[in-house]
Amino acid sequence: MLTFDLLKQSPECRARLGTITTDHGRITTPIFMPVGTVGSVKALTSQDLEACKAQIILGNTYHLYLRPGCEVISHMKGLHRFIGWDKPMLTDSGGFQFFSLAKLAKFKDEGVAFQSHIDGSRHFFSPEKAVDIQMILGSDIMMSLDWCMGYPATEKQAMEALEKTTAWANRGYDHWQAQGAVNNLFGIVQGGMFKHLRTLSAQQLLEINFPGFAIGGLSVGEPKDIMYEMADHTLPLLPAHKPRYIMGVGTPEDLVELTGMGCDMFDCVMPSRNARNGQLFTSFGKVNIANEKYRFDESPIDDTCSCFTCKNYSRSYLRHLHKARELLAYRLHTIHNIHYYLDLMAQMRHAIEKDAFLTFKKTFYAKREPAATKEN
Amino acid sequence: MLTFDLLKQSPECRARLGTITTDHGRITTPIFMPVGTVGSVKALTSQDLEACKAQIILGNTYHLYLRPGCEVISHMKGLHRFIGWDKPMLTDSGGFQFFSLAKLAKFKDEGVAFQSHIDGSRHFFSPEKAVDIQMILGSDIMMSLDWCMGYPATEKQAMEALEKTTAWANRGYDHWQAQGAVNNLFGIVQGGMFKHLRTLSAQQLLEINFPGFAIGGLSVGEPKDIMYEMADHTLPLLPAHKPRYIMGVGTPEDLVELTGMGCDMFDCVMPSRNARNGQLFTSFGKVNIANEKYRFDESPIDDTCSCFTCKNYSRSYLRHLHKARELLAYRLHTIHNIHYYLDLMAQMRHAIEKDAFLTFKKTFYAKREPAATKEN
Numbered sequence: 001m002l003t004f005d006l007l008k009q010s011p012e013c014r015a016r017l018g019t020i021t022t023d024h025g026r027i028t029t030p031i032f033m034p035v036g037t038v039g040s041v042k043a044l045t046s047q048d049l050e051a052c053k054a055q056i057i058l059g060n061t062y063h064l065y066l067r068p069g070c071e072v073i074s075h076m077k078g079l080h081r082f083i084g085w086d087k088p089m090l091t092d093s094g095g096f097q098f099f100s101l102a103k104l105a106k107f108k109d110e111g112v113a114f115q116s117h118i119d120g121s122r123h124f125f126s127p128e129k130a131v132d133i134q135m136i137l138g139s140d141i142m143m144s145l146d147w148c149m150g151y152p153a154t155e156k157q158a159m160e161a162l163e164k165t166t167a168w169a170n171r172g173y174d175h176w177q178a179q180g181a182v183n184n185l186f187g188i189v190q191g192g193m194f195k196h197l198r199t200l201s202a203q204q205l206l207e208i209n210f211p212g213f214a215i216g217g218l219s220v221g222e223p224k225d226i227m228y229e230m231a232d233h234t235l236p237l238l239p240a241h242k243p244r245y246i247m248g249v250g251t252p253e254d255l256v257e258l259t260g261m262g263c264d265m266f267d268c269v270m271p272s273r274n275a276r277n278g279q280l281f282t283s284f285g286k287v288n289i290a291n292e293k294y295r296f297d298e299s300p301i302d303d304t305c306s307c308f309t310c311k312n313y314s315r316s317y318l319r320h321l322h323k324a325r326e327l328l329a330y331r332l333h334t335i336h337n338i339h340y341y342l343d344l345m346a347q348m349r350h351a352i353e354k355d356a357f358l359t360f361k362k363t364f365y366a367k368r369e370p371a372a373t374k375e376n
Numbered sequence: 377m378l379t380f381d382l383l384k385q386s387p388e389c390r391a392r393l394g395t396i397t398t399d400h401g402r403i404t405t406p407i408f409m410p411v412g413t414v415g416s417v418k419a420l421t422s423q424d425l426e427a428c429k430a431q432i433i434l435g436n437t438y439h440l441y442l443r444p445g446c447e448v449i450s451h452m453k454g455l456h457r458f459i460g461w462d463k464p465m466l467t468d469s470g471g472f473q474f475f476s477l478a479k480l481a482k483f484k485d486e487g488v489a490f491q492s493h494i495d496g497s498r499h500f501f502s503p504e505k506a507v508d509i510q511m512i513l514g515s516d517i518m519m520s521l522d523w524c525m526g527y528p529a530t531e532k533q534a535m536e537a538l539e540k541t542t543a544w545a546n547r548g549y550d551h552w553q554a555q556g557a558v559n560n561l562f563g564i565v566q567g568g569m570f571k572h573l574r575t576l577s578a579q580q581l582l583e584i585n586f587p588g589f590a591i592g593g594l595s596v597g598e599p600k601d602i603m604y605e606m607a608d609h610t611l612p613l614l615p616a617h618k619p620r621y622i623m624g625v626g627t628p629e630d631l632v633e634l635t636g637m638g639c640d641m642f643d644c645v646m647p648s649r650n651a652r653n654g655q656l657f658t659s660f661g662k663v664n665i666a667n668e669k670y671r672f673d674e675s676p677i678d679d680t681c682s683c684f685t686c687k688n689y690s691r692s693y694l695r696h697l698h699k700a701r702e703l704l705a706y707r708l709h710t711i712h713n714i715h716y717y718l719d720l721m722a723q724m725r726h727a728i729e730k731d732a733f734l735t736f737k738k739t740f741y742a743k744r745e746p747a748a749t750k751e752n
């Protein structure tokens with residue numbers, strides 16, 4: 001089982017510094033996990049990720065189960081070896097994809113029946129099966145099968161999803177224990193946008209001895225202030241001596257805000273997906289590289305950035321690659337955005353260590369150009 | 377102007393070993409030039425190309441003229457600096473693209489009127505303009521504007537294209553001289569699939585003091601034996617003390633055959649384009665990575681290959697990336713294929729040096745699996 005060491009609790013706010021030690025090595029928190037959906041952080045190799053100082057990446061169980069499938073990954077002795085990544089890895093349970101991607105997902109007491117978004121083939125995930133698959137993947141941190149909902153949802157719907165999530169968490173945990181409790185399994189707090197349901201969900205999950213806890217069902221379409229309100233309400237309910245992970249969030253501003261509330265782990269497709277659309281993150285806000293104003297611009301995306309892309313290429317060239325839809329654009333932009341996210345986390349860890357998180361936060365916002373910040 | 381040093385003439389056949397020295401460094405011939413169509417060898421960085429031991433790359437004037445355009449490249453002080461490649465570069469003249477890609481190209485005495493394949497905009501290339509644009513690109517080796525034809529073509533058509541090509545070669549050369557004769561300009565032999573016209577074209581071009589000569593209009597749909605016949609006929613007509621370049625060719629087998637006939641330079645989109653389609657070149661023939669038989673295959677594409685892809689990834693993983701259309705597949709496959717082509721040339725240079733080209737050729741064919749070779 002993992003070890004979580006709380007190295008420092010900020011005296012200024014709820015932000016905290018820690019380490020998580022797994023069988024594949026130690027990571028320092030707060031941390032961002034690049035998303036390697038289907039066995040690849042899109043367009044990047046492990047070497048690229050290491051150059052960006054990635055400490056842990058995320059894989060999507062739903063995607064990997066469908067392609068290449070458990071048979072292949074089992075034969076290749078796990079996802080780490082299959083994709084060539086020897087550092088820690090976290091996999092989700094599929095819960096979010098059943099909600100967002102799969103066709104005709106039917107949530108039953110027993111589990112989720114769904115059709116593949118690729119070929120329409122029929123499948124069934126139980127909480128036990130979600131654990132089994134993740135054990136085949138060999139992820140250092142596995143996630144319980146949860147019931148994720150969109151926004152808005154009624155209190156009744158949220159309550160139903162919460163109850164199912166708790167029942168599945170218990171079943172998944174028991175199954176994991178029965179299988180020898182290898183690696184780690186985290187529970188996921190649901191409860192929609194209802195504080196009392198978030199409280200209830202947390203209470204129920206805390207009765208299970210998970211090595212870490214996540215908050216799911218955020219960033220599903222709700223206004224930003226509600227997302228912050230839910231996170232701010234829920235994070236303190238989770239035990240201080242275990243890692244806290246907010247799933248699927250978010251913008252650079254979200255990472256700063258939620259780190260300040262005491263969140264330790266993040267993942268989001270935003271840096272990689274937006275990179276592919278030519279939207280680049282910088283210390284002064286967003287850069288839409290397709291913009292005509294970069295046509296003759298010899299400077300890097302961000303003068304203060306030390307990533308491979310900024311050290312080697314001009315905005316003018318990157319804009320050209322993007323406009324011409326050259327494959328190289330996807331890699332160079334993704335490297336920059338992933339580097340930006342990971343460097344932002346490193347800056348926050350440094351600030352927490354120096355008791356300077358609030359100063360960091362002030363500078364972070366001050367540097368951003370009003371228009372660019374507004375765009376977020 | 378470039379220096380061509382003929383280091384060795386094989387005693388076994390017409391194959392030869394040489395060096396070409398340009399302002400951006402020295403390359404050893406026979407050589408293959410990866411094609412960086414629109415300012416990028418698709419999916420690769422300069423670092424990737426250097427890891428594959430690329431000595432020179434090719435850019436397409438037609439594509440670069442349309443995107444990003446001369447204004448941008450001029451502002452960025454040339455293509456080398458724009459794309460971050462500081463070794464030699466060759467650019468074609470646009471002649472092949474007018475034939476193969478542009479809309480409604482009209483060949484007139486003055487030059488070629490055409491419409492962009494991207495937005496239909498109207499443009500005009502004269503032989504002088506083709507030189508001017510390539511001077512802005514700053515290519516180490518520029519190509520004369522030529523008139524390229526498809527196959528089949530009548531003798532009359534071939535003669536007309538030949539005459540235009542010679543006239544344009546003279547005009548381009550005079551213009552280049554008048555502009556200070558910076559860098560280098562090569563002439564292009566045309567003449568379709570008619571030996572006497574190839575002879576005539578070569579005779580006319582040899583009257584112009586080009587620093588090197590190319591054979592154009594091959595690999596345009598003609599049967600392989602005719603292509604070899606034309607190359608075999610034309611190569612000896614070109615001066616031994618200047619580089620000889622066959623444009624747009626070809627398969628690994630073509631490179632071996634044509635090197636044996638005394639060709640020094642090659643370019644082709646085949647290694648990069650086929651890579652993106654999942655067709656990989658190996659010492660034992662082609663590998664179609666999508667094939668079901670590679671699903672559980674833990675071995676690299678080619679056990680004897682030392683490229684980044686073969687050193688790090690299994691066929692099983694590469695097949696998965698290809699099937700899932702992951703961006704990473706394009707880069708990994710392109711690295712392998714470009715490495716294969718460049719390593720093949722290195723092997724041939726070594727064999728020529730050791731007076732063992734024919735032995736090399738025998739081994740080259742013996743290693744290839746019958747089915748795979750047939751597939752070529």
